[in-house]
Amino acid sequence: MQLIWLRSDLRLHDNTALSAAAARGPSVAVYLLSPEQWLEHDDAPCKVDFWLRNLGELSLALGKLNIPLLIRTASRWDAAPKVLLDLCRELKIDAVHVNEEYGIHESRRDEAVAQTLKAEGIDFYSYLDQLLFSPGTVLTKTGTYFQVFSQFRKVCYDRLRRSLPELVSAPGIQAPLKISSDEIPARVEGFDTPKDSLIALWPAGEAEARRRLDTFADAQIDYYQSERDFPAKPGTSQLSAYLAAGVISPRQCLHTALQSNQGEFESGKVGAVTWINELLWREFYKHILVGYPRVSRHRAFRPETEALAWRDAPDELAAWQEARTGLPIIDAAMRQLLETGWMHNRLRMVVAMFLTKNLLIDWREGERFFMRHLIDGDLAANNGGWQWSSSTGTDSAPYFRIFNPLSQSEKFDAEGVFIKHWLPELAGLNKKEVHNPANVGGLFGIADYPSPIVNLSTSRQRALAAFKNLPSRQAAGGGYE
CATH class of the missing domain: 1.10.579.10 (DNA Cyclobutane Dipyrimidine Photolyase, subunit A, domain 3)
Structure with a gap:
């Protein structure tokens, strides 16, 4: 049995770890509630509510594939190794699959989980998913992480021209398991439910994320460069919350932008080029997080x-x-x-x-x-x-x-x-x-x-x-x- 540990990747489509697990055999998904850790990381109540609502949508989608979604609590991440080991023993799990996360606390958590599981003979696989390139693979000629975005972007463009990251197929329907999905909590202790007016602005689910992406690519991307700086205009994609929670992937965004621009990165529609640039800024800052861990510790980069x-x-x-x-x-x-x-x-x-x-x-x-x-x-x-x-x-x-x-x-x-x-x-x-x-x-x-x-x-x-x-x-x- 395979276990997919979901984190900031709350989607069915183009989900590397999910598809890899499902390809290896019968699979179960788990999500850990970590309220103390979230409070320590200053996560917003509206963000936690957004995660929970997206988990609800994802649970329905996984249910149609007979993949149960379980909810467990590890209030702080240092409890994650034991919580996951207990679950693996209970379900006789052979391997755990995750998509990489990049903050210093996230990296330490994953290393601790991997060590604990491997000591019990349980495999731990992690995959590149929320970025286009693995941190450590886009480096200067002297082998250091870039500190200047324009130089980083140039190397990314060269790499993308040679090989565009492919989209991953969604898993198929598996044989039913004798495991029921857990109910997704409506709220978590320590995080107030936001106002209905805020919730209404951010509907949950992949279908909404996809709708926003398609609408932006069809109707707005051409004007993105000229209108994105005007706050009274609907000039931006409004996808950032969906990207942060992994309800849509940067690969999906990149493919859609390129489709709208005849496959061009640096020529063609200036709006599409500018938006791809913004996707690469997102990429750049995540690489900085890994290359210069002091920024994860509330320290100045300089x-x-x-x-x-x-x-x-x-x-x-x-x-x-x-x-x-x-x-x-x-x-x-x-x-x-x-x-x-x-x-x-x-x-x-x-x-x-x-x-x-x-x-x-x-x-x-x-x-x-x-x-x-x-x-x-x-x-x-x-x-x-x-x-x-x-x-x-x-x-x-x-x-x-x-x-x-x-x-x-x-x-x-x-x-x-x-x-x-x-x-x-x-x-x-x-x-x-x-x-x-x-x-x-x-x-x-x-x-x-x-x-x-x-x-x-x-x-x-x-x-x-x-x-x-x-x-x-x-x-x-x-x-x-």
Whole structure:
């Protein structure tokens, strides 16, 4: 008997471990609930709810193939070896199959499980699945992990041209086993159920993920490059939550994008090329996680930036978290996150730079807050994005590159449509005033809307000074976008 241990791969189609197990013989699937570990990793309640809902859909799909889905609890991952060994003994399992995961805690967990099982004569197989290339196979000429995305991407393109990763066939129907599937819990202790309005935005299941991918490829990918930076437009694929939970695979995304672009990576439709680029950024940050494990340990990628004089400013941090900074584009973006579990990518950069540069608050505070609210929370992508914005990461924005929230707002939400949707108290302002209500409020400001908590110009100078004082700083320059 084969056991598939499901993790961030909650799908039937193009699932490497699932198909490999089923090809070897009768198979059973298991999912471990690990609430203490999830809390420690700052997983959002809406993300845990999304996992559970997707498990429910997957259980139905597996049931049609006579593959039971069992639920076990290993509250922390160090309990996983014993829990899985007990299950293997109970079911007389010959081999356990998993798709690789890449955080340092995930790697240690899998090594411990593999050792425990092998000591009992149970095989442990792990497969490349959530990436296009195994970490350690895309390296510089000197054999090190890339630190610059454009160089990493070039090697990926060369490899993809020679050999495109193939999609894996879904398993067939197996003979029924005398094992019943377990009921999927509706909630897990420690994680509140999100509002119905949030749940409705993110329907569970492969069919929904596939529908989103196909709709994007058919109707939107051509405009992706020109519209993806405008938060009021439906310019993005809205697939990140499904990718993070493995409800759809990067291979499926890549194949669909290439189909829409006659098989081209770097020519043809600029929208498709740009979107494939984003898939490779996702890949890049996961390779960074493996090549530079310090980023899994809440450390800066660039060690010299650990000496930055971050400010301890709890009131300003709370204002940022609660969407009351007095800067409409920041507050609208934060409300979008709090209400939907998701934030537009351009705005993730804008709010991150505001926190780390204008407020000079440690990027780790922002990283943690995002993880606690994002339905698509992913350690590699979230850490990569925060360290990019705060100029502490790999291939990051130079420290003197500081987004100006007002000019970003005027450029990417010129009519104020996004701002007014999330900040209805500003609906009465015209498209010029809405970006900076402090200019129009006179002595008392706009009713129900706060004054800015920081002066953008002086706070920018403060950030530049803090970075210039680092032991090893980048070449000086200017630029306030």
